[in-house]
């Protein structure tokens with residue numbers, strides 16, 4: 001989706017795409033799950049998915065099911081969906097509201113929303129049993145600008161350290177106060193890395209996205225984060241157009257207090273390993289990516305607007321939503337074609353162009369996280 005030409009070049013000469021096994025091998029996929037998706041911060045969407053005390057959602061992370069809930073004191077918490085008795089899944093429904101407790105459906109062990117075990121029928125007969133020894137296994141939760149993140153590591157790197165470059169960066173965009181107008185779920189038959197690589201360059205925009213290329217020249221803009229876990233920059237909206245919408249006109253009020261220079265820009269950031277954040281003058285779009293298999297990724301895309309846009313029928317948020325739903329599908333399709341090609345025995349790593357420097361950086365971030373000094 002995005003493009004960045006005038007990058008501060010970070011030495012990508014000679015860079016080639018990853019070998020086939022990175023897109024097909026179950027062993028690499030398992031390594032990624034172990035070293036990336038159970039160690040890094042993962043965006044699970046907006047705070048208001050669990051707005052009231054007791055509200056919960058289930059989030060699948062690979063083979064793990066995580067319960068994310070709002071406790072009675074208003075704190076967001078997360079737990080493995082695993083009973084401390086015999087391990088049974090506590091919760092089946094993907095979303096709902098707990099009364100004041102979580103009760104296992106098997107033998108009715110009962111937990112408070114802060115994770116404490118508060119009821120375990122007949123367990124007092126077990127020698128040496130103490131409820132205090134069996135709280136739910138917790139998962140770290142962090143909130144940033146209205147987004148919730150979880151981290152399955154036992155001792156996660158603090159969020160503010162892991163994403164230092166994000167902190168305070170988008171204050172002008174008023175992110176905490178924006179509202180989701182729509183979320184669309186996509187089931188894409190492509191490896192998650194192909195989708196990140198795709199987002200990180202606009203070399204493909206001319207051939208794949210003629211309508212997008214008309215609104216933002218594929219070689220416009222500049223990168224401002226060129227290495228590390230967050231990469232991206234901006235592209236310029238052509239004169240005569242105001243936003244990325246079907247009509248080319250704004251589809252709502254400005255999301256925040258934006259300076260003039262932001263009024264003809266779209267900012268794109270890839271946030272390793274599962275979030276893509278795209279900031280337009282009148283709406284913000286974000287994707288979360290959930291790898292399900294080497295060749296399969298579930299994607300959620302949401303569009304955020306200023307409440308004044310959503311409360312005023314004169315605005316038409318659909319104009320932006322439709323534009324990116326169309327563009328998303330173009331991306332998913334080409335990534336699925338790419339997956340089919342890299343699965344071939346004929347595929348060999350090919351040379352990256354200078355216009356794909358952020359895709360190169362992404363691959364490097366993957367290899368670093370896997371502890372592969374070079375592709376294996």
Ligand code: FES
Pocket residue numbers: 083084085086087088104105106107108109
């Ligand atoms: S497995 Fe949960 S109460 Fe027995």
Ligand SMILES: [Fe+2]
Pocket residue numbers: 001002198199204205208209331
């Ligand atoms: Fe694209």
